[in-house]
Amino acid sequence: MKKSIMLLMLFLTIIWGSALSATAEEKLTDAGPTDLLIVSGTITNAQGKPIKEVKIHFSINGKAVELTEEVSTSKAGRYEAEIRVQSGLLPGARVEMSCEKPCYKTVENIVLDNIVRERDCEEGGINFLAHHSLTLSRSITPAFWIATFILAGVYALIAFEFMHRTLAALLGAALILTLTYTAGTFNSDYEILTFEDAIHAIDMNVIFLLMAMMIIVGVLKKTGVFQWMAYKSYQLARGNVFALASILMVVTAVTSAFLDNVTTMLLIIPVTIEIAMTLKINPVAFLLPEVFASNVGGTATLIGDPPNIMIGSYAKLSFIQFVQNLTVICAVCLVFTVIFFCLYYKKEYLKAQVGDISKMISHLREEYKITNAKLLTQGCVLLGITIFLFIIHGALHMEPSIAAMFGATILLVISKVDIVEMLEHEIEWPTLIFFMMLFIVVAGAEETGLIQVIADWVKDLSQGSLVAAILMILWVSAIASAIIDNIPFTATMLPIVAYLNTVIPGAESGILWWSLALGACLGGNGTMIGASANVVTVGMAERAGHPISFMYYIKVAFVPMLVTIIFCSAWLLLVEM
Amino acid sequence: MNYQCIVCGVTGSAHAQGAALEAAKLAKQQSARLVYVYAADTSFLKGGLAKQKGVEDSLVHLGEHIVDMAGELAVSQGVSPKKVVKKGPVMEVLKAVVLEEKADLLMLGHETRTIFEKAMFRGEVEDHVKELESKTGVAVKIVV
Numbered sequence: 001m002k003k004s005i006m007l008l009m010l011f012l013t014i015i016w017g018s019a020l021s022a023t024a025e026e027k028l029t030d031a032g033p034t035d036l037l038i039v040s041g042t043i044t045n046a047q048g049k050p051i052k053e054v055k056i057h058f059s060i061n062g063k064a065v066e067l068t069e070e071v072s073t074s075k076a077g078r079y080e081a082e083i084r085v086q087s088g089l090l091p092g093a094r095v096e097m098s099c100e101k102p103c104y105k106t107v108e109n110i111v112l113d114n115i116v117r118e119r120d121c122e123e124g125g126i127n128f129l130a131h132h133s134l135t136l137s138r139s140i141t142p143a144f145w146i147a148t149f150i151l152a153g154v155y156a157l158i159a160f161e162f163m164h165r166t167l168a169a170l171l172g173a174a175l176i177l178t179l180t181y182t183a184g185t186f187n188s189d190y191e192i193l194t195f196e197d198a199i200h201a202i203d204m205n206v207i208f209l210l211m212a213m214m215i216i217v218g219v220l221k222k223t224g225v226f227q228w229m230a231y232k233s234y235q236l237a238r239g240n241v242f243a244l245a246s247i248l249m250v251v252t253a254v255t256s257a258f259l260d261n262v263t264t265m266l267l268i269i270p271v272t273i274e275i276a277m278t279l280k281i282n283p284v285a286f287l288l289p290e291v292f293a294s295n296v297g298g299t300a301t302l303i304g305d306p307p308n309i310m311i312g313s314y315a316k317l318s319f320i321q322f323v324q325n326l327t328v329i330c331a332v333c334l335v336f337t338v339i340f341f342c343l344y345y346k347k348e349y350l351k352a353q354v355g356d357i358s359k360m361i362s363h364l365r366e367e368y369k370i371t372n373a374k375l376l377t378q379g380c381v382l383l384g385i386t387i388f389l390f391i392i393h394g395a396l397h398m399e400p401s402i403a404a405m406f407g408a409t410i411l412l413v414i415s416k417v418d419i420v421e422m423l424e425h426e427i428e429w430p431t432l433i434f435f436m437m438l439f440i441v442v443a444g445a446e447e448t449g450l451i452q453v454i455a456d457w458v459k460d461l462s463q464g465s466l467v468a469a470i471l472m473i474l475w476v477s478a479i480a481s482a483i484i485d486n487i488p489f490t491a492t493m494l495p496i497v498a499y500l501n502t503v504i505p506g507a508e509s510g511i512l513w514w515s516l517a518l519g520a521c522l523g524g525n526g527t528m529i530g531a532s533a534n535v536v537t538v539g540m541a542e543r544a545g546h547p548i549s550f551m552y553y554i555k556v557a558f559v560p561m562l563v564t565i566i567f568c569s570a571w572l573l574l575v576e577m
Numbered sequence: 578m579n580y581q582c583i584v585c586g587v588t589g590s591a592h593a594q595g596a597a598l599e600a601a602k603l604a605k606q607q608s609a610r611l612v613y614v615y616a617a618d619t620s621f622l623k624g625g626l627a628k629q630k631g632v633e634d635s636l637v638h639l640g641e642h643i644v645d646m647a648g649e650l651a652v653s654q655g656v657s658p659k660k661v662v663k664k665g666p667v668m669e670v671l672k673a674v675v676l677e678e679k680a681d682l683l684m685l686g687h688e689t690r691t692i693f694e695k696a697m698f699r700g701e702v703e704d705h706v707k708e709l710e711s712k713t714g715v716a717v718k719i720v721v
Contacts, residue, residue: 227635227638266622266632266635267632267635269635270635270636270638270639271635271638271639273589273639274638274639274642277589277642277643277646278642283589367638368638536622539621539622540636542621543588543617543618543621543636544588544589544590544639544643545587545588545589545590545591545592545593545594545643545686546589546590547590
């Protein structure tokens with residue numbers, strides 16, 4: 001009996017709820033003929049970017065209009081409302097609208113004074129149209145300060161290594177979402193980022209591209225090709241230490257342009273150390289030039305370095321555009337790198353005791369041979385196809401991650417490599433999760449207005465000058481990347497540069513993206529913590545008994561890093577002219 | 578004290594190779610067995626890098642070269658050492674080899690480390706002497 005009553009009550013509640021939604025409309029239609037007012041428009045922010053999910057309310061002659069559905073803006077910032085009004089009320093009535101959105105100043109009582117009669121309806125009413133677009137200005141809410149604090153906190157946790165960078169980003173993302181759905185539920189001033197927006201903020205193109213390239217590198221690694229390249233460098237140099245250092249730098253740079261820098265360094269370093277020890281010279285004299293060249297090479301292409309992948313995906317820049325805009329300057333920087341380090345380590349290289357070259361070559365040939373020639377052929381063919389797809393991806397309107405995923409998947413299929421082992425050991429899941437969480441943290445800062453504040457500040461500082469903006473982004477990115485992780489830095493800079501591209505005259509060409517790419521990638525050369533490849537090199541060198549101190553790294557690498565940035569400044573200004 | 582078996586941890590540094598030479602001389606003098614050991618330790622790598630296949634193997638290759646260099650020093654002293662390259666954290670590897678070989682002396686070279694390296698690799702060699710002694714139960718000698 002009790003159950004039946006409850007079911008009846010539930011049924012009645014559903015009926016009542018659906019009836020209520022129709023009441024407002026029906027009240028008017030029941031009262032006689034009605035007119036229809038259609039109000040539409042676009043809502044943007046101060047920079048002209050559309051604002052989604054702005055809630056819009058209407059009132060007629062001071063009385064709030066009840067609508068069957070809540071009116072809010074679409075992703076494109078557009079809204080359209082259909083309001084039924086008593087016949088004869090328009091056009092004389094005072095129609096007002098109000099707009100509200102968390103993190104923006106609420107706008108109230110905007111009078112719609114451009115109501116025009118469109119046509120008479122067959123049912124007897126009249127259709128009226130009104131169009132009103134407006135701009136909402138940002139409001140500094142508690143959400144703004146919380147998002148600022150979280151972003152700064154994540155940076156600090158990563159910079160000072162209080163915790164693993166993935167955990168730091170995860171913590172930041174978790175805080176943003178939890179606060180949005182706890183405090184933000186009761187007070188919209190605390191709403192930072194919705195779950196839907198957080199998911200939308202994750203750039204899966206970046207994630208898939210990184211993952212696919214990790215798989216390709218993982219397969220190639222099994223063939224011993226990286227170590228073989230180092231041995232081949234020795235063979236080519238035929239005992240000439242300067243030639244050996246130069247070849248190692250070029251090989252590392254070219255490899256890093258297409259494959260992950262860290263893996264390249266991890267596998268080439270031990271062979272390099274062995275060669276250096278045999279030559280009785282300090283391996284550091286080979287390692288620092290190699291890692292410097294690796295970072296220079298990684299800057300040259302879309303897939304060479306994570307900041308480039310992020311920039312390419314965000315700005316929809318193609319592989320060819322990266323090659324056209326960055327490869328020449330990177331080649332110049334590489335030539336400089338080779339000359340600089342050959343001169344810097346001249347004394348060390350001259351100390352080398354070359355000994356029996358043929359014996360050493362045969363020893364290295366035996367130790368570092370290609371372990372799986374068939375797999376190497378398959379890997380190289382698929383890498384070639386992937387690079388070809390990268391080259392044409394712009395013309396096909398295909399995301400680069402699709403090209404990489406195709407290459408990686410076909411390689412896995414034909415090579416019959418153990419997929420589970422590949423997924424477990426070769427994909428750096430912590431890195432991928434770090435990227436995903438970082439996108440959420442930066443989206444929180446963007447949604448609440450922090451990124452806009454920084455962008456406006458950069459714009460004011462450059463006084464609208466493109467040259468000033470190019471140099472500022474390049475140098476700030478370079479110095480910042482030498483000190484902090486360039487991945488969160490780039491993630492933060494993406495929306496800033498996107499905004500500057502729209503407000504600085506001449507920046508529409510996208511030159512500021514190249515400033516960011518060059519600064520973020522090459523700046524990492526300045527210190528041992530500037531790039532992951534540097535940290536790995538220092539660690540491997542220490543494990544071999546040749547530690548590199550923090551100050552020694554700066555002493556050797558900071559000046560050439562600055563020189564490469566000077567080259568880039570000249571290059572960008574030349575391109576801009 | 579008369580030693581039966583000396584284990585010497587080596588790297589490619591001049592200090593470590595110096596310790597290797599000292600160990601060889603001592604082994605010769607006391608007619609002790611000599612074991613050179615290199616730990617292919619990737620624990621300093623973060624973000625899953627340490628788990629990647631090929632990285633440890635690459636370090637093992639390097640380690641073999643390093644113990645071979647130390648071996649040449651021993652041979653120059655008329656001692657034929659055993660050469661061991663093991664994967665794992667340095668402390669664990671040293672402990673394991675000392676126990677496996679039933680050694681009674683562990684010799685290491687002094688390694689100067691900067692503040693950054695101390696943070697990265699948790700202190701200097703000397704900082705670990707007591708820990709090593711208690712873990713292995715044998716005397717630890719640092720060659721400066």
